[in-house]
Amino acid sequence: MQTIDLSDVGLRETNKTLHAQSADTNQTAWEIINPRGAHAIACGLDAPIEVTVKGSTGYYCAGMNQQATVNIHGSAGPGTGENIMSGKIVIEGDASQYLGATGHGGLIVVKGNASSRCGISMKGVNIVVQGNIGHMSAFMGQSGNLVVCGDAGDALGDSCYEARFFVRGAVKSLGADCEKKEMREEHLTLLQGLLDEAGIDADPRDFTRYGSARRLYNFDVDNAGAY
């Protein structure tokens, strides 16, 4: 285990050290102490390493992640995991707004709650939230899965494409062109897999699936009021 004291080494050196790890590095376990809410911690990683941040992080932690696993032992600031491509991010506390925005792949797990705009414009990332999520989540979500064990705020999945949403609790309101869908066997299997991967013990049958009603894909003058 390599330990980096962020308050001592500084952000740039810390990220440079992590970026220097190659695909076959034998230094696979890293720990960052004293994060003190700093921005852009462990951003742009691209190696099969595991980084554990001991404390809360600021904006854009683990943004653009590829291959790496980033654990945040605290809460995470806005834009955490933005544009994640692959790998895994696990947040022990809460996540601030636009978690995993535009994410193309990989998995983000939040043990607490996620704030507004969770998974906005998601493009293939899977996000599993043990608590609740805020308003405008998965706005324009294109693909990937958003799993919420608690409740969802206003306007879930507004103007979404083919991203799937599984919510166990209440949905305050659905966004334009987002609707409740039938939970078929394939969805139960998919959801079970996501919950297992996230390490969350929940029964997929307790969840409701939501997704695109596909009425806004092409402009239709009768839908003008919905835009």
Place this chain on the structure above:
Amino acid sequence: MAGGFSGTFDMCGIVGLFLKDKSLEPQLGEMLTAMLITMTDRGPDSAGIAIYGAESKGKTKLTVQSDDPQAAFAGLEQALGQALGVQVGMEVVSTHAVLTLPAGMTQAARAALAEINAGIRVMSRGDTLEIYKEVGLPKDVAERFAIEQMSGSHGIGHTRMATESAVTTMGAHPFNTGDDQCLVHNGSLSNHNSLRRKLRREGIHIETENDTEVGAAYLTWRMQNGATLGEALQSSLDDLDGFFTFVVGTKDGFGVVRDPIACKPAVMAETDQYVAFGSEYRALVDLPGIESARVWEPEPATVYFWSHNAAPTTTEKAA
């Protein structure tokens, strides 16, 4: 005003601290200064701090500013005392001076000051509130006024990155429009021009073309018409257009409200000793007991309010 357009570009920093534990009061200035300096990269243009200090019975305070303090403040207490026919105390703090007057004299004093020297600007009025603000880096502004040495029961600070009106002392936050009331803002209001005209017609004094001052004046106007601060904040959600996170102070209270879209960042922490607000968690990391504090993001369109005289309240706006 302050702030840009989206969650990605929004700027300006807000910090606030409301003490429940009286033993921390001598350290209020020191704690707020550290929080304010952490928010420098959100707002390096100007900074300001509102501090609620000690009250002296039967007296009220007017905090004033001048770009030429040496000339403006020389003999000011005598001149003002003579004009008003009362005893006036004065303490000069860099470009600011705190004038102490008998209670109920602030309106008359304001009019007299305009006669004595039109270059003197009123920063705040109230029994306990003092507002200090200037152009410059937060650390320099805090040092100039020795904020670290100040004690008090609660305070609010702001670091500004201007996008909508000029970088001037009067454009800096916090804004004060009513006795012991202040407000800081991160965001931008879009209907401030029409609202300013309306409030001026109602007789509310508004100094600048700044959108935040209109927000502060709006709350003052509502409270003058009988609303509590909580009710005024509640109705601001209907009457103000734009992006905002507001932190407000009154003589005995401290409140927070975010617009329904809530893209301006906000983090709060509460322990048995204090309630703290920061635009980012970074601003809170050095507070005592932060590791075990309840830390959360205030909900959109929800009014939070703490008072030294009443239990805390949270009111969600009915949809």
